[in-house]
Structure formats: C-alpha cells, structure tokens
Amino acid sequence: MAKLSEAQIQFLKAHKIDPSLLYDASGQSSSDWRGAMKKIGKKFAFGTSPCGAEGHTLRSRHGHCIQCDPSRIAYALRFSKPGHVYILGSLTGKLIKIGVTTELASRVANVVSMQYGNASDWQPLAVTEKINGAGKIEAAAHNILEAHRVTGKSCRAGETHITYELYSCDYNNAKSALESAVPEGTKIFTKASQPVLSAFKGLERAA
Ligand SMILES: [Zn+2]
Incomplete structure (x- = not known):
C-alpha cells in the first residue's frame, strides 16, 4: 500500500x-x-x-x-472518449462513487470484487446515456462533491490499496452534481428503485 x-x-x-x-x-x-x-x-x-x-x-x-x-x-488526460458517467452507492459503507465506463454491469462487478471502500454491496443508482467527454464530466462532478470526498481502501489480489474517488454524501447531492456537470439535455437513467434511493438519503458519515 x-x-x-x-x-x-x-x-x-x-x-x-x-x-x-x-x-x-x-x-x-x-x-x-x-x-x-x-x-x-x-x-x-x-x-x-x-x-x-x-x-x-x-x-x-x-x-x-x-x-x-x-x-x-x-x-x-484526453477526455474526449465517450462513455457513461455513473453513480454507484454502498449502503454498508455509506459511500458514493462516481465514475466513467463503457459497460456498467462489468464495472459494477469489478468495483464489488475489489471491495472499494471496504464495501461489497455496491449497486448502480444512476447512469447517463453515452456521452462524449465523459471523463471531463466525471471530473466536474467530482469537483462539485469535493467537500464530501473520503479516502477509502480497496483490495486487489489480496492486497490493500488506497482510493481517492469515494464520497460520503446523500444520493441527491451526487445526483445534482451529475446533473450540473452534464451538457443540457443529457439523459440520466435511474438504475435503482425508489425505496433503494430513499435508503441513500441522509447517508453522509459523521465527520
Ligand atoms: Zn522522474
């Protein structure tokens, strides 16, 4: 590490x-x-x-x-590549992860298997349609959430590593960060049921 x-x-x-x-x-x-x-x-x-x-x-x-x-x-840092910007959440870790992928299901599986933030109950909450400059939009959303950033650990091949891309915040904070980062008119699809999204409300860890 x-x-x-x-x-x-x-x-x-x-x-x-x-x-x-x-x-x-x-x-x-x-x-x-x-x-x-x-x-x-x-x-x-x-x-x-x-x-x-x-x-x-x-x-x-x-x-x-x-x-x-x-x-x-x-x-x-060429951010021109197209991709989907996603929001994943972990209830046990009280964590949110925003990232970019071209294939959401396999990204979720990777994040679960690497136990990001020591959590393995990661699930997709929202994802954008495929957009150009996805990396740039991800960075903009991260910037908006900067105050909520937490340092976490992940595990690969039995070894612990540090990650700097996790947030402890309400789902609505993450969603509105993503909404303000994407170009106007970008479709954002909700990937979880309303009860699940409600469970991610007020999830912020105590400081
Ligand atoms: Zn050098």
Whole structure:
C-alpha cells in the first residue's frame, strides 16, 4: 500500500490531476498495473518502481515518469472518449462513487470484487446515456462533491490499496452534481428503485 508524499500531492494539484485518476500500483509488476488501470479507467499510477533519473514514483499508464516529463499529462488526460458517467452507492459503507465506463454491469462487478471502500454491496443508482467527454464530466462532478470526498481502501489480489474517488454524501447531492456537470439535455437513467434511493438519503458519515 503506497501513500502519496506531500510533494506528490502538490505536484498533482499543480497539474490539476483529479485524485480519482490515480491507481495505487505498489507491489505490482508494471504489466499488472497497466492492465488493471486500463480495465478500470485510471490514468496515473503511484507507488510504482522509482524512475531512473530522480527516483519519482508517479507514472502514466504507459509507464512514463510524469514528474520528469509533465508533457505526458496532457496526453494522458484526453477526455474526449465517450462513455457513461455513473453513480454507484454502498449502503454498508455509506459511500458514493462516481465514475466513467463503457459497460456498467462489468464495472459494477469489478468495483464489488475489489471491495472499494471496504464495501461489497455496491449497486448502480444512476447512469447517463453515452456521452462524449465523459471523463471531463466525471471530473466536474467530482469537483462539485469535493467537500464530501473520503479516502477509502480497496483490495486487489489480496492486497490493500488506497482510493481517492469515494464520497460520503446523500444520493441527491451526487445526483445534482451529475446533473450540473452534464451538457443540457443529457439523459440520466435511474438504475435503482425508489425505496433503494430513499435508503441513500441522509447517508453522509459523521465527520
Ligand atoms: Zn522522474
């Protein structure tokens, strides 16, 4: 389990890299973390093997040190790809996750199997139609919910990793963040029954 250093946090902030794009690659071979990142839509790995020049441990999915060569960041952040922006919820974890996928069912299965936020009862609450620039919309929704962000843990292949993309908030907060992030007229489909959505009301963890 790797932790971001203060210098790395400052670097990420300076380059406007949303923490939800990060993947904890500690203890994995580069082919493993690259494959896993692609599967779950992550852009940058931390806790990688140190770069040859300066010993940095932040890399793009292609393995380049982004601290030595920040020009790799813009390339990795091409947000033009189409996808569905989704809201998942966990009642036991009192957690909300907003992300992008091209295939919702398999993403939900992955999130459940990785026990995001130590929870395995993740279920889809809402999803947009397929839209262009889905990554950009996801980042905008994250930005709106920033005050509710919580650091969680996930598990892969028996190892614990840190995730920075979970929120502890009412479903209505998440829904309105998504509504204000999408282009006007975008369809957002509700994926859960009304009783389930009601259970996600007032779910915020005590501070
Ligand atoms: Zn470097």
